[in-house]
Amino acid sequence: MAEELTVVGKSLTKPDAFAKVSGQTKFADDLALPRMLFGRILRSPHPHARILRVDTSRARALPGVLAVLTGDDLPIKFGILPVSQDEEALAREKVRYVGDPIAAVAATDEWIADEALELIEVEFAELPHVMSIDEAIAADSEPIHGTSNVHKAVALEFGDTDEAMRTAAHVREDVVFFEGNTHLPMEQHAAVAQYAADGKLTLWTSSQTPHYVHRALGKVLELPMSRIRVIATPNGGGFGGKSDIFSHELVAAKLAIVTGRPVKITLTREEVFYAHRGRHPVLMKIKTGLTKDGRITAMQFRSFLDGGGYGSYGVASTYYTGALQATTYAIPRYRFEGVRLFTNKPPCGPKRGHGTPQPRFALETHFDKVAEELGLDPVELRRRNLPSPDSRTVNWLRITSCGLEACINKVVEGSGFLERRRSMPQGRGLGFAVSSYLSGAGTAIYWNDMPHSEVQLKLDRNGGVALLCGAIDIGQGSDHILAAIAAEVLGVGLEDIQLTTADTDLTPIDLGSYSSRVTFMAGNAAKAAAEKVQSQLFVAVAKALHCDADDLVARDHRVFRRNRPEDGVSFAQAVQLAEAQSGVVTATGSYTPPKLAGPYKGSGVGPSPAYSYSAAVVEVDCDIKTGEVRVPEVWVAHDIGRAINPVLVVGQVEGSVYMALGEALMEEQTFRLGLHKFPSLLEYKSPTALEAPVMHTYLVETIDREGPFGAKEAGQGPLLPVIPAVANAVYNALGVRIDEIPITPDKVLKAMSDKSKRVGPKSTPDFAFPPLIKADVPEEWKGK
């Protein structure tokens, strides 16, 4: 496209901005319907117990209570992944973590609902509980699910890694731990359900994945999906925490059906901690073999995931901990073993980066140490192992555009990393790291051959464009992406696009706002739809102007001849011409990722139509007397492919940096006495405005051949290198390795006092992984 872009690439005000700044945006809890009831959920006080008896009679008798549900009212199991259908809306036989839903009431107000919960009698037989990876493996008490606390174990090998290790000039092994943390969106989950007199159920819900919620409602409620309408309301933050199907969604729906009245359930903040689906705690062992000049010959990676009480996305999370190692390093031979254990804690799932921040922490601190051992600076070590664009990794991931080198150059130059790192003032240090992330998972959560993202356009005679798409804006700006792409292709403005999103009655499928897929996939669908519409317009206008359709351009609200711009019609006239010719101007576009999985079992997790790349340098300022670590400045470079809206992309980068710093320094899911130690916004620490560092953001545009206008993802990638860069900076400042996340002051002090100058795990548990699946490697890696 030789012509200059008019909407794409511009830092325009996004379509939903004014609704948000005026307070007019309706979030789920803002909805109120006539005669609406309030639902509340009774949750398990025990981490692991059998339910012997549930007596709801006193609750039912309380005036103002219109319905009470127990597990038997919703017996059909569900789960986000087809292979993990292990959840019940309300527990029937067993509870598996403190917070596990057991019963629910609908009442005329929340005070009565809370009173009713207190009147529900539950008799439990407590079971021993396990709260860590070690405990889960060692336990000889009743397993949390089935016959074992092992949820999923995988073992894959690409090339003979043992042989490479034996002959490597340099080998290093590290063990690190990344504690779990949670999304902490400012908006608590909420859902409003209404069951109309004609038997149509509508659920408004703060969800990133209305399509998956829709499917689960059909399954659990045993209603045809055509009698269920799911509308995702704008999310007040998601970050992966609103991508599962939740008990309160199913319960609200069922209560609405049973009472015949609308029912709202809004989780308290404590309940949001129990809903969780956040970052898995992961214990990792990484071993790399290298030549004497620092080229990787092989890597062996082992991860132990602490999954919590249910499966959630955990099988995918497990694979993710081993998937993206080879997208930032040219690794000729690779072994990955991963296992996810069940524990009696809220279930873990996808949080920004989904299973890759933990291994990224392992990788980037490991290579920082390797570089030092080899006498190389950390940047040079990366340079010697760069992946190639347009290549396949040894585990079959297809890389298209790769701006990693440019990202590295930007942050190294911007921060003066190489010059400054050896002469930092006392307590100050610089750390460097790189990373990469998917622009959308290449495989849908349930296997099917249908598109992952679909857009429908309908034009009206005034030149307005209605755009329908299942994608929900969670704050990341997906509304803008859809509107901007359609506007660009059609030559109109953002203001001409009328969006309807995330309504299963009206909008074609988008799988959901997760996995950083929306810009790439819904964007491509929008582009395809707009191009079809453009084609219809051009055919009609060409006829009217007696020229070829190829001669035409759509721009500035007109359709005109490229070489004689005065010869043209307004956009509205173009629509009218097309409508006169063939009826209403409408088209659909869709996007299905190419089939990219490698020829091995488990290859479904990791492939993506494109990968973003990032690099970061972090400066820390440590108080050597207290161990406190502050971060005054961060440099981040991100290969975005193309920034559809630069200011929104920078916003994603800055938000990612912020969240990374929170995880690196203070966020942690800690448990004591079998339950979450502090499920509150006060005690679960997240950074305040006072702690915001100076941030330098560099956008690298590699114009990916498959992304819409070349765009790739921005919502998750920039978070990844920042966490290990903090750890590496602490080492540069203080000479201590904190091989654990978060890096808290007491750990820093302990490391400074310890002879080892290190805090972190020393070993991984004994665990019998399954036999290695030895996969073929792509042609380019054979014999390497």
Added chain:
Amino acid sequence: MSIADRVAVRLHVNGEDMAVMVPPYKTLLEVLREDLGLTGTKHGCELGECSTCGVLVDGRPFLSCLAMPLDLEGREITTVEGMAAGNEPHPLQVAFAELGAAQCGYCTPAMLLTASALLDRDPHPTRDAIKEALAGVLCRCTGYLKIFEAVELAASRGTRRG
């Protein structure tokens, strides 16, 4: 709630007198959202640990989740709905929209009101003064920087009052 549980509360919100019959144990947050139809004020914890519910009382940032309506009769309450002048948005609202300072938009009403109180007091605040003023409002999306920049942009353009 029986009728006897309710008391008359008169509140002056966004320049308008409003009277409602509400239980005396409802916080200002609940009355605004559930009885006055003003859902622009959000909530993140209801315990005073995030300031998502921030409003202004006599021009000062208050937490509506902790404020008791009976003690607020006669005082000037401002919510995000009251920031615009007619159909003209407040310069802060324009700046937030232009700079992408509202991502998910959930902390935005509280951020806007708190920032407007700052600019009323200090029309040309330093970056540090902005950070201090916003130190009590949590945001999980933006990393705060664009919010600071939007406040500075609005300050440079001048706000209506003062």
Added chain:
Amino acid sequence: MLRLPRLQYLRPRTIAEATELAAQNPGAMFIAGGTDLVPNLKRRQFDVTTLISLNALPDGRRVEGDVRHGVTIGAGVTLDELAHHELLAGPFRALAQACGSVSTPQVRYMGTLGGNLLVDPRCNYYNQTYSWRKAVGFCMKKDGDICLVARSSPRCWAVSSSDSAPVALTLNAQITLQGVNGARRIPAADLYKDDGIDYTTKKADEIITTVELPAVEGRMTSAYWKLRRRPSFDFPILGVAVAIAWDDGVVREARGALGAVGSHPVDITPFLEPLQGKRPAEDLLADVAQAADKPSRPLDNTDLSHYWRKRMSKVYIERALRDACGLEPLGGRLTAQVTAR
């Protein structure tokens, strides 16, 4: 949403009416700013059916006097006002610092000095929702029998979490309380008891009316240093208040108190005695601080490791002392590091 329990909300117009209502309604609680009480009530940490608002009382919001004659602060003065008050800019600076460090600007606009002095002692096992506390079997402070942080202890170890309390002790503030039986005036130290539950001598029918800072002769400096994870929102996990009266460059008297190291603010004035009559050399300050952390015995019931908090005590005492002596606070000698064997 988390909501308050059903209760009646009374608004007396005079102090006499307020105290009378309290006496007539056992179990009633007073509410001023509500920033401590309302969250705790939403979590059902108290069983209360009547709240008595102090917000319609007259004259609670004045700050009067001067350094030479003493400053009288109405208990209803907000923390924000005190954080910026010109009368607290000099010798009484520690009080402005303490008030200005509380929580967030929003809470400081709402919260009062009286309320902050009487902040309910806190604990990880206690400041939790009703359902959370039920899951752990409750604790001694509310609905249970055992102190969960010190299981064999006969007493409660909830932590004094007021920033103004240690300052009030250090400045030798005089607190006036008024109840149905009249008014009484006590030194700040006598407002508190060493117990996590029964933490104040204030009776249920009494309200604090004024806090008086005594007249200052000559030159006095003061400082308040607060340790917490984040620079906003967080309660103190250690507070150090010091005040030094000077004769030229020589210490005439040094007073101090620690907050958040026990169930009440702890006086460390006896440990500061070695400073008396001396010029505050850096080494002397460090030695004094090293010894003065003795009463700091944090337990594992707040944010961050209690071992770390203990080791930080001497570091922060040194910083506060240096601050009050006009030295660069961060330039001290002490460190929280465990010395390598």
